[in-house]
Amino acid sequence: MANDTCIRLQADIEQIKSCREKLKSNSKSFLQLGQVLALAGNEVRLKILFLLEEENELCPCDLSDILGMSIPAISQHLRKLKDGNIIEARKAGQTIFYSLRSEHLKTLRPFFKFINQQNLATV
Amino acid sequence: MANDTCIRLQADIEQIKSCREKLKSNSKSFLQLGQVLALAGNEVRLKILFLLEEENELCPCDLSDILGMSIPAISQHLRKLKDGNIIEARKAGQTIFYSLRSEHLKTLRPFFKFINQQNLATV
DNA sequence: TTTGTATTTAAGTATTTGCTTAAATAAGTA
DNA sequence: TACTTATTTAAGCAAATACTTAAATACAAA
Numbered sequence: 001m002a003n004d005t006c007i008r009l010q011a012d013i014e015q016i017k018s019c020r021e022k023l024k025s026n027s028k029s030f031l032q033l034g035q036v037l038a039l040a041g042n043e044v045r046l047k048i049l050f051l052l053e054e055e056n057e058l059c060p061c062d063l064s065d066i067l068g069m070s071i072p073a074i075s076q077h078l079r080k081l082k083d084g085n086i087i088e089a090r091k092a093g094q095t096i097f098y099s100l101r102s103e104h105l106k107t108l109r110p111f112f113k114f115i116n117q118q119n120l121a122t123v
Numbered sequence: 124m125a126n127d128t129c130i131r132l133q134a135d136i137e138q139i140k141s142c143r144e145k146l147k148s149n150s151k152s153f154l155q156l157g158q159v160l161a162l163a164g165n166e167v168r169l170k171i172l173f174l175l176e177e178e179n180e181l182c183p184c185d186l187s188d189i190l191g192m193s194i195p196a197i198s199q200h201l202r203k204l205k206d207g208n209i210i211e212a213r214k215a216g217q218t219i220f221y222s223l224r225s226e227h228l229k230t231l232r233p234f235f236k237f238i239n240q241q242n243l244a245t246v
Numbered sequence: 247t248t249t250g251t252a253t254t255t256a257a258g259t260a261t262t263t264g265c266t267t268a269a270a271t272a273a274g275t276a
Numbered sequence: 277t278a279c280t281t282a283t284t285t286a287a288g289c290a291a292a293t294a295c296t297t298a299a300a301t302a303c304a305a306a
Contacts, residue, residue, distance in 0.1 A: 030166055041161035057132070060253060065134070066142045072254080073294075073295060075254060094302065095133075117151040167264090182282080194283070217272065217282045218282065218283085
């Protein structure tokens with residue numbers, strides 16, 4: 001945070017002040033949305049989320065097969081998604097089924113929509 | 124990619140096959156969307172994108188003031204967004220104004236909408 | 247109880263990320 | 277021309293990320 005040169009001479013001080021306030025009043029949203037986007041911004045996790053939306057629920061073993069990745073790698077991605085409250089777990093015997101939490105569906109649905117639209121466009 | 128244990132005994136082979144195909148036919152979308160989400164998944168860059176949407180265009184110096192960060196730090200974030208084709212630059216004298224590229228607005232708008240909705244909800 | 251299956255956890259590591267400081271460009275001004 | 281301003285680039289570094297392998301946990305069946 002070196003105070004080198006700024007602020008610039010012709011800067012619109014009012015604009016800068018207003019921007020600072022906008023950030024401040026939305027700070028919670030930026031943190032919250034940023035976390036969800038950071039999780040979805042990994043290609044493996046994006047695929048996992050997409051598959052959970054499509055199939056309703058899947059277990060780590062199935063995801064490992066589908067994505068061609070090791071089980072621990074999948075499990076660690078699932079933990080991140082679970083820690084971020086994006087997915088939840090259901091136990092059935094020794095199998096654990098993961099599914100999307102409805103609270104975040106509103107945020108995620110535009111992504112899925114985008115993917116399905118792209119698919120229609122290219123086929 | 125250790126082939127440790129999977130696939131599980133009661134796995135639905137058809138489901139796994141169908142999922143693999145879904146991923147394959149959408150592979151371009153996952154790559155593309157994943158890159159945009161990875162860029163937006165950083166809180167600083169999310170704020171920059173939000174501000175560019177609100178203010179139309181801003182220069183690195185203004186963003187540095189608004190966000191309270193060094194100019195090089197801002198500049199490097201802007202370069203990432205530019206490399207990802209999310210923003211574009213316009214030169215005016217020695218000042219460079221950055222703005223959102225319209226192609227990606229469709230993907231980004233739900234985020235801004237979310238932020239503004241949250242703001243309404245909490246005020 | 248032993249064995250096998252499904253999953254998680256832990257430790258190690260190579261790569262990426264996001265900043266820092268210092269130097270390099272580029273364009274206006276004196 | 278030299279000096280300031282706006283921005284980028286480069287090098288260095290601490291922290292985070294995403295995998296690996298090996299060990300631990302939990303449940304079910306023989």
